[in-house]
Amino acid sequence: MSIELRHFRCFLAIADTLSVTRAAERLHLTQPAVSRTLRQLEDALDVRLVERSTHHLALTPDGLAFRDQAALAVAAFDRALTYGRRPGWPLRLGHAWSAAGADTTTLLRRWREEHPETPLELLRIDDRTAGLARGDVDAALLRGDVDAPGLITEQLTTEPRVVGLPADDPLAARPALSLADLATRTIALNTVSGITTLDLWPADARPSSTITIGNTDDWIAAITGGRAVGVTTTATAGMHPHPAMAYVPLTDAPPVPVVLARRAGPGHPRIPDLVALAHEVMG
Numbered sequence: 001m002s003i004e005l006r007h008f009r010c011f012l013a014i015a016d017t018l019s020v021t022r023a024a025e026r027l028h029l030t031q032p033a034v035s036r037t038l039r040q041l042e043d044a045l046d047v048r049l050v051e052r053s054t055h056h057l058a059l060t061p062d063g064l065a066f067r068d069q070a071a072l073a074v075a076a077f078d079r080a081l082t083y084g085r086r087p088g089w090p091l092r093l094g095h096a097w098s099a100a101g102a103d104t105t106t107l108l109r110r111w112r113e114e115h116p117e118t119p120l121e122l123l124r125i126d127d128r129t130a131g132l133a134r135g136d137v138d139a140a141l142l143r144g145d146v147d148a149p150g151l152i153t154e155q156l157t158t159e160p161r162v163v164g165l166p167a168d169d170p171l172a173a174r175p176a177l178s179l180a181d182l183a184t185r186t187i188a189l190n191t192v193s194g195i196t197t198l199d200l201w202p203a204d205a206r207p208s209s210t211i212t213i214g215n216t217d218d219w220i221a222a223i224t225g226g227r228a229v230g231v232t233t234t235a236t237a238g239m240h241p242h243p244a245m246a247y248v249p250l251t252d253a254p255p256v257p258v259v260l261a262r263r264a265g266p267g268h269p270r271i272p273d274l275v276a277l278a279h280e281v282m283g
Contacts, residue, residue, distance in 0.1 A: 071134030094130030094137035096193035101235030144195035159233035172246035
C-alpha cells in the first residue's frame with residue numbers, strides 16, 4: 001500500500017487531539033475510518049506511532065519524531081497549492097501568546113510600510129513553538145527557553161514577570177509580590193504553550209496545588225473566575241487587560257527572554273528582513 005497525503009493528515013489530527021473521536025470530528029470521518037487509516041500508515045512505515053488503550057492515547061517516541069516530519073510535508077504541499085493564487089508570498093509569523101507585546105502594532109505597520117509586496121500574517125497557534133516545528137509558520141515569536149531540534153533563535157528582548165490575580169483578590173492591592181506570596185495558592189499552568197512551571201519556585205517552597213490549562217484564554221478565565229492565580233509576563237498584561245483581572249509585578253523571578261525563531265536551512269526569503277525589523281522595533 002502506498003502512503004498518501006490523507007494518511008499524514010489523519011495522523012496529525014490524532015497527534016493534535018490525542019483522541020480518535022476528536023480527530024474523526026475534525027476530519028469529518030467516522031472513527032473506524034480514522035483508526036483504519038492510522039493502522040495503514042503504521043503498517044506501511046513498519047513502526048508504532050500511537051499507543052492506544054481503552055482510556056488513553058499517546059504518541060510513541062517514533063510518533064513524536066514522525067509528527068514534525070509529517071507536518072512539514074503537509075505544510076509544504078498546502079503551500080504549493082497556493083502558488084500563483086495570491087499577489088505576494090505571505091510571510092507567516094506565529095506566536096503562542098501575546099505576539100510582540102506592546103510592540104505588535106508597530107511591528108505589523110512598519111512591515112506593511114517597508115515591505116508592501118509581502119504580506120505578514122500573524123497567527124496565534126497554541127503550541128510550544130507556535131507551529132514552527134510543524135511547518136505551519138515561517139518564523140515565530142516565542143518566550144522562554146526553546147530547545148526544539150532544528151530551530152535557530154535570536155533573542156530580541158526580555159520581559160519582567162507579573163502575577164495574574166482576580167481583581168478582588170487581597171494580593172491584588174499590593175505594589176509587588178514574591179514567589180513566597182504564591183506558595184499557598186493554586187497556580188494555573190499552561191502546559192501547552194506556557195513558560196511557567198513549578199521549577200520557578202525553590203524546591204522546598206513550591207505550591208502544592210495547580211490546575212492545567214491549554215491556552216491564554218482559558219488561563220485568564222481560570223484566574224478571573226477565582227479558581228487560581230498565574231505567572232506570566234508584562235506582555236500579557238498589555239495585550240490582555242481585563243476588568244476582573246489584576247497584574248502585579250513579581251520581583252524575585254528572572255525575566256523571560258523573547259526570541260524570534262526560524263527553522264534551520266532554506267526558508268522564506270524575507271526572514272532576514274523580519275529579523276532586522278524585529279530587532280529594531282523590540283530590541
